[in-house]
Amino acid sequence: MLFGIPITGQTISYFVLALIIMISGVMLMSLNKVMHMAVALGGVFLGVAGIFILLGADFVGMVQILIYAGAITILMVFALMLTQRGDDTASPSANGWRTAGVLVFVVLLCGAFLLVLRGTTWPVSQSAVNPYSQPTVNLIANALFHAYTVPFELVSLLLTVALVGAVVIARKEEE
Amino acid sequence: MALQPFLALGVVLFGLGLFGALTKRNIIIVLISIEMMLNAANINLVAFSHFSQPASIEGQVYALFSIAIAAAEVAVGLAILLAYFRSRNSADVKDVDLMKW
Known part of the structure; x- marks a missing residue:
């Protein structure tokens, strides 16, 4: 300890x-x-x-x-x-006053988050190293292809669109 | 081990990313900082997935979706950056004022 x-x-x-x-x-x-x-x-x-x-x-x-x-x-x-x-x-970074102000803001925000974290009683706590009943690959495959089939397909559509969009945006424009 | 240390790590990583995104002037560094913030969110998702009773896989599935969408975001963001760099010859946040009036 x-x-x-x-x-x-x-x-x-x-x-x-x-x-x-x-x-x-x-x-x-x-x-x-x-x-x-x-x-x-x-x-x-x-x-x-x-x-x-x-x-x-x-x-x-x-x-x-x-x-x-x-x-x-x-x-x-x-x-x-x-x-x-x-x-x-x-x-170079932005000027010194702005950096200092942002630093103070971020530190205060993180401090507030940590205080909330400390003050909340989380309902879940366990010590098992691996709490899953099966290998996670099996569980993820079951979830992706049964419960989340439509979001999975939509993500593939999104990736295709992003790929085509990236190529179109980054292409040199012809005169 | 309890849940809180992982959430605290997520908070710290998020804070670092937020600081970088608000102060850095290079657009690529800003994009990197946003990636760090997304990673902090992923840590939280996986931690809740591990510590829920009974352990449920949903958090990991959401983390995978989040990773896929972050990859799409990086691809489009860097494409915009390259197009912008070609027209302005600069990668500074201060110079991005084409649509500002």
Whole structure:
């Protein structure tokens, strides 16, 4: 027991992952070299994937690694490289007063959220590492193809539309 | 382990993303910050899915939908950014005033 928290493998991995996420997030906000930012972004996404796997959601964790840490990070790196001209630094932040004001606002908002979190009695609490009755892939497949068939198809339609729209918007206009 | 640490992590990640989205001037960094906020929401969804009684898969399904929609949003956002960069030769939020009067 340390500060009333039991030392188990789960809590240790939670704290390590939370530390990775927070350090990467703060680095992302404070660094000004673009490529360092991309590495920090990968750290945040991989840490969140670890949290998902820690919560027993292994399929969602793998999807997170594939889509966020793989595809979206690389896409952001490409966009950063395409839009930087020579200098490797991102454009400077807004002026100091505004940054300070936003910082105070965000800290107050997060503090209020954390107070509410602390004050609420959550009806659910359990210690099982994996509470699901079946492998999550089976459960997700059942949910997606039975209860959520129409939203699933709509998401595929949305992805198609977004793909075509992205190609049309990013295309060079012919003279 | 209880539910609260995961929700607290979501709050912190959301705060970091909100700070970045409100202060950074590079459009790509703003998009990255929005992705971080979406990730914080996903953490909450998966945490509630894990800790509900009995454990239910719905939260994970919603997280998957949210990931798919975030991917579509990034694709369209970066396409708009590239088209904008081609016409203005800048990726600064301050320069986006084409529809402002």
